[in-house]
Amino acid sequence: MAKSSPTPSSSEEQPTKLTPFAQSLLDVFEDSLRSTLHFGALGEHLVSESGLAVSRLEYVLRHCHCLAGLSKENPGIGLSSRCRFPSQAGEGGLAWKGLGRLSGLEVCQSWSVLLNIGHLFGTFATERGLLFQLDKDLDARDGFLGGACSHFEGQAGDVRKMGEELLDRAQLYRFHYLLALWRLRADNNLPVDDAIRRKAALLVLAFLSPPSAKLSQLAHIYRKTRTLAYLSLHAEIGVMEPLCNVKGLQRYRQLFPIDAILEDSLVEPGQWNLIEAMDLSDSERLFNAPDAAGIVLAHARQFRQWWDQRRANGSSFGALIDEAFGKPDDWPGAPARELQHFGRIYLPSRVGWLEEVRLWKHDESQNNPWRDSDFLVTPPQQRSEGLHLDLYAGASGMSIQTARHITLQLSRALSFSPEGQSMRRLWMTTARFVAKVFQGCLKPEYSLRLTPLEARGDHLGYGTAGSSYELARGFVKRFLVECTDPQRTMELRQLLAIGDRDEFWRVPALIMMARAEVISSDGQSITDLDGLLGKFQGDSLVWTVVETKKSPTRGGKTQLRDRADIYLAVERSSEVEVVINRQHVQWFTAISPDPIASRLSGECVIPGSTAKREEDP
Numbered sequence: 001m002a003k004s005s006p007t008p009s010s011s012e013e014q015p016t017k018l019t020p021f022a023q024s025l026l027d028v029f030e031d032s033l034r035s036t037l038h039f040g041a042l043g044e045h046l047v048s049e050s051g052l053a054v055s056r057l058e059y060v061l062r063h064c065h066c067l068a069g070l071s072k073e074n075p076g077i078g079l080s081s082r083c084r085f086p087s088q089a090g091e092g093g094l095a096w097k098g099l100g101r102l103s104g105l106e107v108c109q110s111w112s113v114l115l116n117i118g119h120l121f122g123t124f125a126t127e128r129g130l131l132f133q134l135d136k137d138l139d140a141r142d143g144f145l146g147g148a149c150s151h152f153e154g155q156a157g158d159v160r161k162m163g164e165e166l167l168d169r170a171q172l173y174r175f176h177y178l179l180a181l182w183r184l185r186a187d188n189n190l191p192v193d194d195a196i197r198r199k200a201a202l203l204v205l206a207f208l209s210p211p212s213a214k215l216s217q218l219a220h221i222y223r224k225t226r227t228l229a230y231l232s233l234h235a236e237i238g239v240m241e242p243l244c245n246v247k248g249l250q251r252y253r254q255l256f257p258i259d260a261i262l263e264d265s266l267v268e269p270g271q272w273n274l275i276e277a278m279d280l281s282d283s284e285r286l287f288n289a290p291d292a293a294g295i296v297l298a299h300a301r302q303f304r305q306w307w308d309q310r311r312a313n314g315s316s317f318g319a320l321i322d323e324a325f326g327k328p329d330d331w332p333g334a335p336a337r338e339l340q341h342f343g344r345i346y347l348p349s350r351v352g353w354l355e356e357v358r359l360w361k362h363d364e365s366q367n368n369p370w371r372d373s374d375f376l377v378t379p380p381q382q383r384s385e386g387l388h389l390d391l392y393a394g395a396s397g398m399s400i401q402t403a404r405h406i407t408l409q410l411s412r413a414l415s416f417s418p419e420g421q422s423m424r425r426l427w428m429t430t431a432r433f434v435a436k437v438f439q440g441c442l443k444p445e446y447s448l449r450l451t452p453l454e455a456r457g458d459h460l461g462y463g464t465a466g467s468s469y470e471l472a473r474g475f476v477k478r479f480l481v482e483c484t485d486p487q488r489t490m491e492l493r494q495l496l497a498i499g500d501r502d503e504f505w506r507v508p509a510l511i512m513m514a515r516a517e518v519i520s521s522d523g524q525s526i527t528d529l530d531g532l533l534g535k536f537q538g539d540s541l542v543w544t545v546v547e548t549k550k551s552p553t554r555g556g557k558t559q560l561r562d563r564a565d566i567y568l569a570v571e572r573s574s575e576v577e578v579v580i581n582r583q584h585v586q587w588f589t590a591i592s593p594d595p596i597a598s599r600l601s602g603e604c605v606i607p608g609s610t611a612k613r614e615e616d617p
Contacts, residue, residue: 017068018064018068018109019103019105019106019109019110020106021102021106021110021199022064022106022109022110022112022113024192024196025110025113025114025196025200026060026113028190028191028192029113029117030057032117032325032326033055033056033057033060033113033116033117034055034056034057035055035326036055036056036119036121036325036326036327037053037054037055037056038054038055038056038058038059038230038233039054039123039239039286040119040122040123040124040125040126041122041123041124041125041126041295041296041299042286042287042292042295042296045295046239052237052238052239054233054237056116056119058233059116059229059230059233060112060113060116062229062230062232062233063112063225063226063229063230064109064112064113065229066225066228066229066232067079067105067108067109067112067221067222067225068105068109070221070225071104071105077221078104078214078217078218078221079103079104079105079108079218079221080103080104080105081103081104082101082102082103082104083099083101083102083103083104083107083212083214083215083218084101084212084214085097085099085206085211085212085215086211086212096202096206096211098195098198098199098202099199099202099203099206100199104214104218104221107203107206107215107218108218108221108222108225110200110203111203111204111207111219111222112222112226114180114184114200114203114204115176115177115180115204115207116176117180117183117325118176118177118178118179118180118181118182118183118204119176119179119325120176120179120321120324120325121324121325121326121327121328122299122303122327123176124172124173124296125295125296125299125300125303126299126303126324127172127175127176127179128172128296128300128379129300129303129304129307130175130321130324131167131170131172131175131354132354132357133307133317134167135167135170135354137317139317140317141167143317143318144178144182144317144318144321145160145163145164145167146160147182147185147187147318148163148178148179148181148182148185149163149181150185150186150187151181151184151185151186151197151198151201151202152201152205159181159205162208162209163178163181166178169352170352170353170354170379171379172353172379173379173381174208177204177207177208179321180204181201181204181205182321183322183325184197184200184201184204188322207219207222224272227275227279228275231275231278231279231282234282234286239286283381288378288388290341290344290390291341293341293376293378293390294339294341294376294390294392296376296378297339297374297376297390297392298334300376302331302332302334305332306328306330306331306332307320309330310330338395339373339374339392339393339394339395340392340393340394340395341390341391341392342373342391342392342393342398342436343390343391343429343432343433343436344388344389344390344391344429344432345388345389345391345410345426345429345430345433346386346387346388346389346422346425346426346428346429347377347386347387347388347389347413347426348386348387348413348422348423348426349386349387349413350416353377353378353379353380353387356377356387356389357377359409359412360375360377360389360405360409363405363408364408369401369402369404369405370402370405371394371399371401371402372393372394372395372396372399372595373391373392373393373394373398373399373402374392375389375390375391375392376389376390376392377389378390386422386425386426391406391433393595393596394595396595396597397440397593397595397596397597398437398595398596399594399595399596400536400539400540400541400592400594400595400596401539403437403536403541403592403596404508404536404541406433407465407466407467407508407509407510407536408467408508410426410430410433410465411465411466411467411471411472411508412467413426414426414427414430414464414465414466414475415471424462427461427462427463427464428452428462430462430463430464430465431450431452431462431463431512431513431514432450432463433463433465433510434463434465434510434511434512434532434534435447435448435450435463435512435516436596437510437534437541437592437596438512438532438534438543438592440592440593440596440597441543441568441569441570441590441591441592441593442518442567442568442569443566443567443568443569444569445520445521446518446519446520446521446526446567447518447519447521448516448517448518448519448529449516449517449519449525450462450463450512450514450515450516451514451515451517452514452515453483453484453485453488453513453514453515454483454484454485455479455482455483455484456482456484457482461479461483461485461488461513461514462513462514463510463511463512463513463514464476464479464510464511464513465508465509465510465511466508466509466511467508468505468506468507468508468509469499469502469504469505469506469507469508469509469535470505470506471509472509472510472511473496473499473500473509473511475511476492476496476511476513477496479513480492480493488513488515490548490583491530491531491546491548492513492531494530494531494546494548494583494585495511495530495531495532495533495544495546497585498531498533498544498546498578498585498587499511499533499535499544502535502544504535504537507535507536507537508535508536509533509534509535509536510533510534511532511533511534512529512531512532512533515528516528516529516532517529518563518567526563526566526567527563527564527567529545529546529547530546530547530548531544531545531546531547531548531587532544532545532546533546534592539594540591540592540594541591541592541594542589542590542591542592543589543590543591543592544587544588544589545560545564545572545587545588545589545590546585546586546587547560547585547586547587548583548584548585548586549583549584549586560575560586560587560588561575564588568590569593570590570591570592570593571590571591572588572589572590573588573589573590574588575587575588576588
């Protein structure tokens with residue numbers, strides 16, 4: 001049984017009082033907001049795991065309560081005064097006649113209701129699937145934009161242009177604004193007259209494109225208080241671990257000083273830095289964690305199954321959108337198969353997340369390379385520098401074919417991504433992917449520990465991937481110019497010299513640049529790997545493991561021969577030794593098993609996902 005969640009007035013004695021227009025909107029949509037979960041696709045998981053059930057209505061009332069308290073204590077920031085909307089067509093040809101003299105508080109509280117009614121069941125997890133459908137079906141896209149713009153009569157073209165740009169950019173975290181306009185369309189059977197319906201649609205538009213500096217300021221206040229509202233709610237129900245013992249709602253009066261009305265930020269930097277840190281911590285721990293991505297992936301598969309079945313049975317596109325605002329009665333149940341989290345890639349992109357999904361989805365022959373595995377691309381939020389992509393393997397592991405396809409996609413990203421922090425995160429997560437793939441060659445009780453190399457500028461030595469060995473080699477050579485570790489520089493040059501001896505130059509390759517140690521389950525170092533190079537040759541992934549010494553000592557042979565027998569779980573070739581630049585270099589080769597076992601003790605498992613991959617994310 002679900003635990004009782006906190007009431008929206010838990011921090012005050014008086015219940016939340018909504019302004020007249022906001023209350024009239026809530027009267028129409030209260031049941032709908034009550035029946036959907038604030039946490040979207042994560043909500044049902046939280047209910048099953050911890051008994052927490054928080055409706056979107058509770059979130060809206062909490063936000064409206066925060067706004068009402070702020071208006072009462074700080075009358076000078078604009079919530080108490082009336083808004084003057086332009087009476088004539090303004091910039092962009094939009095006319096705002098019919099909104100009347102709403103107070104700033106009334107506008108913000110109405111936004112809280114209206115923008116939340118735009119969320120589908122499952123929120124962003126469902127909305128990403130719908131965005132994918134609108135991107136593929138131009139007739140459906142045209143009908144959707146026509147319905148969303150139906151309130152604006154002669155101005156629909158201007159609103160439509162704004163909506164088309166939002167869809168072209170696939171702005172997942174703003175898509176629910178268009179869905180709110182769709183839900184308010186004239187042919188939707190809502191118990192509200194046309195005047196209120198049009199007024200509500202204009203308010204949504206005023207948030208998307210504020211017609212005055214006053215409305216821009218109100219939108220800023222709305223966003224800040226929205227953050228405070230959901231952080232305080234998350235802290236009270238126990239899903240967030242605050243970074244300090246200060247809750248958002250206990251500080252909001254200090255965060256909005258009266259003399260800050262005309263400033264770009266309504267808060268003192270140090271105070272808001274604290275709130276933003278709490279927000280980031282909450283998002284990373286709850287919404288952006290690998291297990292959350294797994295739940296979204298399972299939900300996206302269920303959405304595709306439901307959508308395809310309904311479309312095959314003749315349901316119209318518009319009817320399906322309307323039904324998706326609540327959980328459909330025929331929503332697919334959770335399948336029995338499972339996927340395990342294999343790794344996360346931080347992915348700078350020049351084409352956007354929907355196009356990245358398409359690029360990762362098929363191989364160069366337009367075949368499905370994923371077999372029992374799958375992936376999820378998550379679009380960036382405002383504070384993020386790039387996408388992140390979660391990789392999942394089936395119960396038996398990830399196939400060599402899938403690992404090869406991932407290597408090709410990483411090569412593309414590494415070839416075109418800009419330098420800087422986002423590039424460093426890509427190199428870092430690439431190294432983790434290389435380590436995870438090589439760990440398929442190790443016995444279950446062993447793994448790799450990586451230490452990046454220091455270098456000049458923004459670069460650090462991690463790992464790299466190339467669509468050909470030459471390209472991966474070029475990435476390493478480019479890094480060696482910046483590397484400040486002479487010993488590791490020499491080892492990497494020797495690794496490339498060994499790789500050059502192989503006749504397979506045009507095959508995809510993985511190269512580890514970071515220092516890599518084989519460690520036991522208790523963290524004890526067994527040996528370090530001076531060189532690690534993987535090449536995809538046909539259906540196999542062949543690794544070259546290199547050890548280098550200044551002289552032909554027994555220690556080198558021990559590290560290569562005896563210790564390898566301890567940690568390797570696969571057969572290896574006999575070791576070879578050559579002298580390169582007065583150094584004695586020995587190496588052996590090992591072939592990764594197919595599939596590559598995940599062996600992910602303690603990491604996330606997607607409950608109720610299938611091993612058969614659907615076409616869309």
